[in-house]
Amino acid sequence: MKSATTLLLLSCCLSGALVQTEITTQSDLSTQLQALSATVEELRSMESRLTASERKVQDQEESVKDLKAELDETKKQLLHYNEQAKEMQKRLADQPKVAFSVALNGNVGPSNVETTLVFPKILTNVGNAYNVYTGFFTAPVSGVYFFRFNVMDGRYNNHMGAALYKNNERVLLNYSWNHWDDHEHMANGLVLQLNQGDVAYMRLPAWYRLTEFGGNNFNIFSGFLLFAM
Incomplete structure (x- = not known):
């Protein structure tokens, strides 16, 4: 009789310990899942910012290309005007002075x-x-x-x-x-x-x-x- 009582008490203790362990494990998993979710959200935010930054870089590269094209066109115009000025100077030099x-x-x-x-x-x-x-x-x-x-x-x-x-x-x-x-x-x-x-x-x-x-x-x-x- 005493042995049966002892076994019953031991069984109850083990059962309680297992329940407590399970509760603790579930709590740790929930905390880990929340941390993981937060990490995922942060990664998504970083990815979004990175995508926006890449778009800005692409826009800036396009702007640089446009500016380079305008600069090249301006150089061509300046060269043309310079040639015209030289031609005019030559005509003035050749023109009689009266x-x-x-x-x-x-x-x-x-x-x-x-x-x-x-x-x-x-x-x-x-x-x-x-x-x-x-x-x-x-x-x-x-x-x-x-x-x-x-x-x-x-x-x-x-x-x-x-x-x-x-x-x-x-x-x-x-x-x-x-x-x-x-x-x-x-x-x-x-x-x-x-x-x-x-x-x-x-x-x-x-x-x-x-x-x-x-x-x-x-x-x-x-x-x-x-x-x-």
Whole structure:
């Protein structure tokens, strides 16, 4: 009887120990599973961040490729502009240098007929295209030229002015009536296309007069070549 009781107690103790061991084991497994799950989630997060980083790197690589293509295109354009600039410099170097400014030495007019104005005072005559004896500018090359003049008269109640001619054609006439006992000034300019050998010159209308004194160069005729054609 005593032995049976002892065996029963021993059996109960072993049963309790086994139950406790099983509970402890289940608790450890649950903890391990939670830790493993957390690790898996962290790995997924890291994988997601890595994928995003890879996409950023790919986008940056594409941007670098685009920038390189733009840089290559810019280099080509700069090379083209540089070649154009060299060509323009060569043309300018080869183009004749033509420019003049001439002035009157004293009063001119009045006369009962229109007369050619001869400006004998040379201020500039690059290319020697202006003739101080005839008053004619002769185009040394075909091209586009700019001409300008200014004139002055000091007579009260009189007309003053001048006309610009191309060959035998009057292309411009400016005149004014001096209402005051003072100096009356006038200026104008224009662009003309001339063939080689064409002439440009100034003429004074009949009964007009221009006043010049003191070396002040009130009356000036100027021109220069803009570009050859």
